[in-house]
Amino acid sequence: MGDPEPVRIVDIGANPIDDEPQYASLLATGLGRVVGFEPQREALARLQQLAGPHETYLPYAVGDGDTHELRICASDGFSSLLEPDPRQLDLLTDFPKLAQVVDREQVATVRLDDIEEIDGVDLLKMDVQGGELAVLEGGRERLRDCVAVQTEVGFHRLYEGAPTFGDVDRVLRELGLRPAAFVSVRTWPLAPTQWADSWEADARQLVEADLLYVRDLTTTADWTARQLNSLALIAHGVYRSVGITLRCLDQLTRAGDMPKDALAAYRALIGPSAG
Template identity: 40%
Template sequence: MATPLSSLFDDLPNVQIVDVGASWAGDNAPYHDMLLRGDATLLGFEPATDQLEILKSRGIPGTTYRSEAIGDGSIGTLHLCHSPGMTSLLEPDQRFLQHFHGFPEWARVQDTAPLKTHRLDDIPEAEGMDYLKIDIQGGELQAFQGAPRLLDEALVVQTEVQFVPFYKDQPLFAELDQTLRQHGFVFHRLVEMMSRTFAPMLINDNIFAGISQHLWADAIYVRDFTTFQDMEPTQLLKLSKVMHDVYKSIDMVGLALAKVDEKEGGNRHLQYLEWVTPQLGQ
């Protein structure tokens, strides 16, 4: 079901995306196709200089990248790890990491440096944020604390969440869930659930294989669907575009479009139902 919602409705408003921790590891972001179609614009933040240059060099239309480290506005200590993907403002917690293959070495701290963080609410270019994607190695809660105003207005959030701490004093899924609910979001679902095998067991010599222990995932949050009737049609259409194009949540899209019809007197919901039904299973 890869057909975008804009192929059915040609009057959909553009979505403003903010990506905090936008580094590129070879896989396209979930919103990538929206950018290529001109259905969205992106403001991305990536403080790692080498990654920032890679992002800029890709030349994807509608994108702007900045080097600020997003947080709560405080100055923290950046822990530079053997694997750049483990680098964080939080100190790795070897008590937990030692139980899983690879992580003790990947999280070995090679150096530290002071790092000033910036509040998302203080960055004018982030105004009008509809859709937030964030993955900053345990710093997500601090970033939320620096963006209360923007979160109150946003429609969809995709955030990395941890179920077991990789870092000392790392906020886990429960803390992030509580914060987002305070800003009017409800949990939708988990994507990319990741697990690993407890050491010393090893399955087929694959250190990335998992059996039972869930460690982290990306969690999708949406504006509380019990308040859809209080939202503007433009907001509901933007939400519909993201939830259809990125997450294929067609039942939620149907609900949002039905609320648009109640406000505008159209029949978008029925049009969508007739259009999307043949695509199911594709």
């Protein structure tokens, strides 16, 4: 693929709950650089301590540009600018305890379109506990050329006024993006099921999922070479989506932006078992 420009990754809600982000291989090879945002001080400190040369982390809460109350919950992953909904949480084992608000603080949010430290977005990753629409609506200009979005979508409204899958899907489609894959699906036992119950696995409720959206693949003839290169790198290096990678390489060769043998070279790289 020659020497494409690094993928510009924006990670909103970069709290390092998992060991490393899915795009870590792009950072390690210099094929990607990330600007991450995390308003929780302890989580931000961990990110900055572990940051490599292609990582920048900032303390902003990304949203609609107004000041909001951040609810800090007993479990980091539940902290949100929205109030946890006790009636909904009561349906799920241990959720009332995990989402218990232990502190509150006022935070000023910034719109994605207004952040000067970002020079563009190729891949947007969001984990903002109900703040998805605020991020998307405040970033419509920056997201016009974005080729991929990974977002958490809720099927179970855990916060008062939070959007669910249909709400987020509608806005992403308005932005020219289409669902491509489930990255992960999370289920949880319905209360009063206990973790020790032998039937626990059969008592689970669909709660949320991480979904990958990509720019409408029927429009690739209108994309720039950078967009095609970026999505090819994202699809192969982050999500192992061979089909999307092949589509991008095919368009690059048709446009004369890549050697005609690029498809054959990629097929040889991934091996015959990849389909």
